[in-house]
Amino acid sequence: MSLTETTPQTHAADSLFRRNLAMFAANRLAMASAVVVVLFVVMAIFAPWIAPHDPNETDLFRRLQPPGWAPGGEWAYLLGCDALGRDILSRIIYGARISIFIGLAVIVVATMIGILAGLASGYLRGWVDVVISRIVDILLGFPYLIFAIGLMAMMGPGLWNIILALAYKEWVIPARVVRGETLATRELEYVEAARALGASRWHIMLREILPNILSPVIVVSTIRMAHVIILEASLSFLGLGVQPPTASWGSMVADGRAFILEAWWVSTFPGLAILLLVLAINVASQGLRDAFDPRFAE
Amino acid sequence: MTQTLLDVRGLRTVFETRAGRVCAVDGVDVTVQRGECLGVVGESGSGKSVTFSSVMGLVKSPGRVDEGTISFDGRDLRALSPAEMRAVRGRDIAMTMQDALTALNPALTVGEQIAEVLEAHDETLPPRGAARRAAIRAKSVEMLGLVGIPSAENRLRQYPHEFSGGMRQRIMIAIALACRPKLLIADEPTTALDVTIQAQVLELISDIRARLGMSVVLITHDLGVVAEHCDRVMVMYAGQVVEEGPTAQVIGDPQHPYTQGLLASIPRPGLRGQPIRPIEGQVPDLIGLAPQCRFYSRCTRRTDACLAPVEMRAAGPNRRARCILIEEDRA
Numbered sequence: 001m002s003l004t005e006t007t008p009q010t011h012a013a014d015s016l017f018r019r020n021l022a023m024f025a026a027n028r029l030a031m032a033s034a035v036v037v038v039l040f041v042v043m044a045i046f047a048p049w050i051a052p053h054d055p056n057e058t059d060l061f062r063r064l065q066p067p068g069w070a071p072g073g074e075w076a077y078l079l080g081c082d083a084l085g086r087d088i089l090s091r092i093i094y095g096a097r098i099s100i101f102i103g104l105a106v107i108v109v110a111t112m113i114g115i116l117a118g119l120a121s122g123y124l125r126g127w128v129d130v131v132i133s134r135i136v137d138i139l140l141g142f143p144y145l146i147f148a149i150g151l152m153a154m155m156g157p158g159l160w161n162i163i164l165a166l167a168y169k170e171w172v173i174p175a176r177v178v179r180g181e182t183l184a185t186r187e188l189e190y191v192e193a194a195r196a197l198g199a200s201r202w203h204i205m206l207r208e209i210l211p212n213i214l215s216p217v218i219v220v221s222t223i224r225m226a227h228v229i230i231l232e233a234s235l236s237f238l239g240l241g242v243q244p245p246t247a248s249w250g251s252m253v254a255d256g257r258a259f260i261l262e263a264w265w266v267s268t269f270p271g272l273a274i275l276l277l278v279l280a281i282n283v284a285s286q287g288l289r290d291a292f293d294p295r296f297a298e
Numbered sequence: 299m300t301q302t303l304l305d306v307r308g309l310r311t312v313f314e315t316r317a318g319r320v321c322a323v324d325g326v327d328v329t330v331q332r333g334e335c336l337g338v339v340g341e342s343g344s345g346k347s348v349t350f351s352s353v354m355g356l357v358k359s360p361g362r363v364d365e366g367t368i369s370f371d372g373r374d375l376r377a378l379s380p381a382e383m384r385a386v387r388g389r390d391i392a393m394t395m396q397d398a399l400t401a402l403n404p405a406l407t408v409g410e411q412i413a414e415v416l417e418a419h420d421e422t423l424p425p426r427g428a429a430r431r432a433a434i435r436a437k438s439v440e441m442l443g444l445v446g447i448p449s450a451e452n453r454l455r456q457y458p459h460e461f462s463g464g465m466r467q468r469i470m471i472a473i474a475l476a477c478r479p480k481l482l483i484a485d486e487p488t489t490a491l492d493v494t495i496q497a498q499v500l501e502l503i504s505d506i507r508a509r510l511g512m513s514v515v516l517i518t519h520d521l522g523v524v525a526e527h528c529d530r531v532m533v534m535y536a537g538q539v540v541e542e543g544p545t546a547q548v549i550g551d552p553q554h555p556y557t558q559g560l561l562a563s564i565p566r567p568g569l570r571g572q573p574i575r576p577i578e579g580q581v582p583d584l585i586g587l588a589p590q591c592r593f594y595s596r597c598t599r600r601t602d603a604c605l606a607p608v609e610m611r612a613a614g615p616n617r618r619a620r621c622i623l624i625e626e627d628r629a
Contacts, residue, residue: 189396189400190400190401190402190403192395193393193395195387196356196387196388196395197387197388197414197418198386198388198415198418198419199384199418200384200418207406207414211403211406212403212404212405214405
């Protein structure tokens, strides 16, 4: 601690959050992973400008064309073409949109539901807690993928249905974290002080407790996002996800399955894309946890 | 308008625990006049904090107010709905918590925390928009100025961890006073602070009380604090009031053996070299109390007559104590 830090004016806006952020930035591996994640996001957003070809344009003369560097390949089709002659690189770039959008949407929906449910059961206690906790226990008892497959079979495929099917169970993860943190925080003196000043229950839950428990929730949610992306790919692989011709990494892997011996590139490159994005999210979120979780502070 | 601001009669607050029913507050009467400072003294577990949590309607489960009337400014607080009670808390009665170091929300700036109380209770603010924000800001700066925090404009943007303990206690007082309550309940406002800061904070409370004309209840276990700052004092023991009266009289001529023991156990310069005389024994377990004088086991002047329930007796003009040694006719 330097001397300047003891004078309050010099770091007026130096909140705990900013200090944690600085700690995250100092972790090089996590930072590099965060950059990879950002690159994927940029790729997804600007897909029409980045992709060299139309992802859905078929060309049977290019059926199963090898990658650019292999014999018979063309540099214009860097990662080769699939069974319908579509450019694999372009499809991966467009596929990032589906993976990231579904991952984000599921996490945002699930985290919001989880925060409300967790706050309600942790702060209000009583029958609210009993009902919510039992629902959480029941949902935790189901194997995730089978649960999602069942829901997709019931609702039918489609983008919004995937998001619903995954969020339907995903919210229990943040809900449990929020409930635990709320139980600890509700007993703290400043919550009592807020009650003594006439604060309403909603005010205490959203204004007093929530800002103090947000860090672990953000960390858990980012870790879970990688999980959701894999689940989406699994559903798409099984044909229950986004429907053709829309490019999705999971369905691209499935497409190449029949030709895996003669045309390895059709399944491998989308598989690598899943691997790279999930790995990057995992490493980055570990870095987030190290920086934001006080138990790792020392 | 009557002179009495707070009038509590026969308050009984019980906690249902697995070991049995604990009667933390048993038949307590409290009156606070307008503009008065009442000191409440007692050791840990004597029921002083629970008494005033009950007044605020803040007793936590498994506790509840069992009996008694709580009348504040002519209203029966026990009859109010939770929403009405919320409007009273913070606006009419404010309370500062024991530990200033943990009673501020670490995730919000000081400015936000003051603004919250104003948002909740202040009806004189403009309804919305920039004018409202400016008014809240002006009031916040004014409150920080009132409690003696310099360069308030800048400090509103800071978080609690950027303030020292004494400063945080001042901020808590500023938040409590933001809506100009009629009654401030200060629950051990100085326990977490060092002695010089203690004196400053107590001076501050006395000063603001005089300026705003509010009443103050000072909960403490420090008789020295009471002697300096309170008009009247109430001594509590094992959930009951054992003595009350004007501060100078109670401290100068204590009637109850417990009050006498408390005063004798304070080290004083005049008694240098003599051993401090503690009160022997321990506070009785509040579960399954026998219907006798609660101080019986520790009292040096106990008699068999003390084994019957002891009521409060008048012990002079405006004075009462719960001891059979007091001659009823002195009143």
